[in-house]
Amino acid sequence: MGSCALHLIVVLGEGVATMVTSPLNRMLQVWHVLWSLFVVWSLGDVQSVAYATDPAARNEAVSAAGPVVVGQVSYRGPVPAPSDVPVDRDSEVCGHVVTVATLSVDAATHGVRDVIVHVDSGQGVADHGPVQVSIVQNKRCVFYPRVAPLRVGAEAEIRNDDPVMHNTNMSLHHGTVLNVALVPGGGPVKKQLKRQGLHVVKCNVHKFMQAYRYVFSDPFFDQTNDVGQFRIQGLPPGLHTVSVWHETLGELHKEIQVPPRGVLNVDLEFK
Amino acid sequence: MRKHIITLVAMLIVCASETSFVFAVKPEDNRVTRGKGKVVYERACAMCHGGDGKGDGAAGWFIGRYSSPHPRDFTTESFKFRSTASGEMPTDQDLFRTVTQGIPGYMPSFNGLSEEERWAVIAYVQSFNSMFKEEKPTPLSIPDPPFPSSEASIENGRKLYVKYSCDHCHGDNGYGDGPESLKGNLKDSRGRSISAGNLSDRASMKNGTAPRDIYRSLMTGLDGTPMPSFGDSLQGKEKEAWDLVHYILSLSSERGLLRW
Numbered sequence: 283m284g285s286c287a288l289h290l291i292v293v294l295g296e297g298v299a300t301m302v303t304s305p306l307n308r309m310l311q312v313w314h315v316l317w318s319l320f321v322v323w324s325l326g327d328v329q330s331v332a333y334a335t336d337p338a339a340r341n342e343a344v345s346a347a348g349p350v351v352v353g354q355v356s357y358r359g360p361v362p363a364p365s366d367v368p369v370d371r372d373s374e375v376c377g378h379v380v381t382v383a384t385l386s387v388d389a390a391t392h393g394v395r396d397v398i399v400h401v402d403s404g405q406g407v408a409d410h411g412p413v414q415v416s417i418v419q420n421k422r423c424v425f426y427p428r429v430a431p432l433r434v435g436a437e438a439e440i441r442n443d444d445p446v447m448h449n450t451n452m453s454l455h456h457g458t459v460l461n462v463a464l465v466p467g468g469g470p471v472k473k474q475l476k477r478q479g480l481h482v483v484k485c486n487v488h489k490f491m492q493a494y495r496y497v498f499s500d501p502f503f504d505q506t507n508d509v510g511q512f513r514i515q516g517l518p519p520g521l522h523t524v525s526v527w528h529e530t531l532g533e534l535h536k537e538i539q540v541p542p543r544g545v546l547n548v549d550l551e552f553k
Numbered sequence: 554m555r556k557h558i559i560t561l562v563a564m565l566i567v568c569a570s571e572t573s574f575v576f577a578v579k580p581e582d583n584r585v586t587r588g589k590g591k592v593v594y595e596r597a598c599a600m601c602h603g604g605d606g607k608g609d610g611a612a613g614w615f616i617g618r619y620s621s622p623h624p625r626d627f628t629t630e631s632f633k634f635r636s637t638a639s640g641e642m643p644t645d646q647d648l649f650r651t652v653t654q655g656i657p658g659y660m661p662s663f664n665g666l667s668e669e670e671r672w673a674v675i676a677y678v679q680s681f682n683s684m685f686k687e688e689k690p691t692p693l694s695i696p697d698p699p700f701p702s703s704e705a706s707i708e709n710g711r712k713l714y715v716k717y718s719c720d721h722c723h724g725d726n727g728y729g730d731g732p733e734s735l736k737g738n739l740k741d742s743r744g745r746s747i748s749a750g751n752l753s754d755r756a757s758m759k760n761g762t763a764p765r766d767i768y769r770s771l772m773t774g775l776d777g778t779p780m781p782s783f784g785d786s787l788q789g790k791e792k793e794a795w796d797l798v799h800y801i802l803s804l805s806s807e808r809g810l811l812r813w
Contacts, residue, residue, distance in 0.1 A: 451779065458777055
């Protein structure tokens with residue numbers, strides 16, 4: 283903020299000093315001053331956003347609008363090294379091995395990345411908002427992203443960026459949600475996800491390819507960041523169950539009492 | 554000449570049966586219909602599909618216990634033989650066709666049941682899965698072959714068979730002995746081993762052997778198995794799709810019947 287103010291003073295000073303030289307210069311200087319004012323205003327806004335990314339400040343800011351559930355999912359057990367799966371076909375694209383990392387734990391905080399956290403509000407949400415688009419990218423024989431939470435009604439957009447054939451076989455509770463062939467150079471395939479639950483995504487052509495899409499009927503979910511943190515807002519106050527899921531660590535459930543306002547901290551640990 | 558007459562008669566029979574499935578109209582689905590269907594189901598279907606439709610009937614214990622196919626679990630599993638996009642429920646006509654024709658090598662034809670009984674049992678089977686009430690399946694357009702099979706069409710279909718990696722599962726000659734199948738990499742939606750269809754044997758084509766049947770299988774895929782839908786890949790490529798159909802049919806030993 284200080285540097286911005288200094289910039290404004292310099293510009294204003296220059297403007298006053300040269301304002302008398304010519305009408306054209308005067309116009310340019312006025313424009314410069316207005317632009318600088320805009321820059322200072324917008325930078326100030328950016329700074330306030332940056333300030334809000336600080337967890338404590340952010341939660342304080344949001345809590346004014348309603349309850350917020352924040353927390354961390356952690357794991358202190360042994361973390362297996364990523365496994366190298368040998369590739370037996372399409373090695374010119376996939377490589378000779380594909381490294382599969384299913385568990386990522388931050389060494390300092392023990393936070394687990396890519397955990398899906400959901401709070402069951404116990405009530406359906408009629409307004410689904412704008413259609414959420416989830417990319418399922420096939421690239422170098424790996425699905426990107428590996429894990430993502432979605433709302434019912436979201437559209438899966440499946441792309442094949444490889445010059446080899448893939449198929450994307452998405453299933454839910456042993457039922458096929460879609461199973462589409464993706465020829466090299468073909469366009470994306472779009473499919474609306476209409477049912478809630480854990481969708482397992484596989485490629486039958488390359489059996490080491492796997493991903494997950496967790497679909498919920500309400501918006502009260504999040505995916506943990508690199509240090510295992512999550513944040514869910516907009517919940518109705520009351521007794522709810524928070525559930526977390528990780529592809530190798532499994533599931534945890536915990537009852538929470540969401541207050542009418544403020545921040546509720548909920549930490550969960552996989553044993 | 555005699556060969557052509559036989560071919561013509563066969564085509565007329567196929568067309569007539571296809572037409573009857575398309576226009577078979579399901580009666581009103583109500584408690585009375587489902588009650589009648591339950592009686593038929595317990596007599597004809599429960600032995601394999603189980604009393605609750607979970608695919609766990611007494612005979613099902615022996616069929617597909619360790620490998621696919623196995624009796625369908627109507628409560629959760631997908632339906633293979635549909636005219637709808639991958640992931641969609643089958644239409645009433647799809648179910649009527651399967652019940653009437655059966656599945657070669659696995660499920661008998663129930664053509665011996667009256668049409669009313671077949672519709673009643675379909676109504677009862679649909680009551681096992683709420684998705685039948687929640688979703689309105691839309692059949693894909695399955696046209697008649699726009700041009701007859703020819704050497705050029707079959708040759709182009711052979712190239713597409715390789716381009717679309719059909720050989721990886723079905724093998725170079727369609728025997729179902731592709732590398733993925735031989736390695737045991739193919740699994741159904743429950744993780745059971747499943748082998749690729751033998752395209753050189755008509756009896757192995759569970760979804761029918763007419764050109765439109767093969768086209769339908771390509772477009773819809775066989776849900777619950779590794780066989781994907783090529784509907785999006787072949788969209789706007791009608792000629793390619795039919796070339797592939799002609800090539801697949803040329804792999805079977807009865808290829809002469811389909812030269813018209």
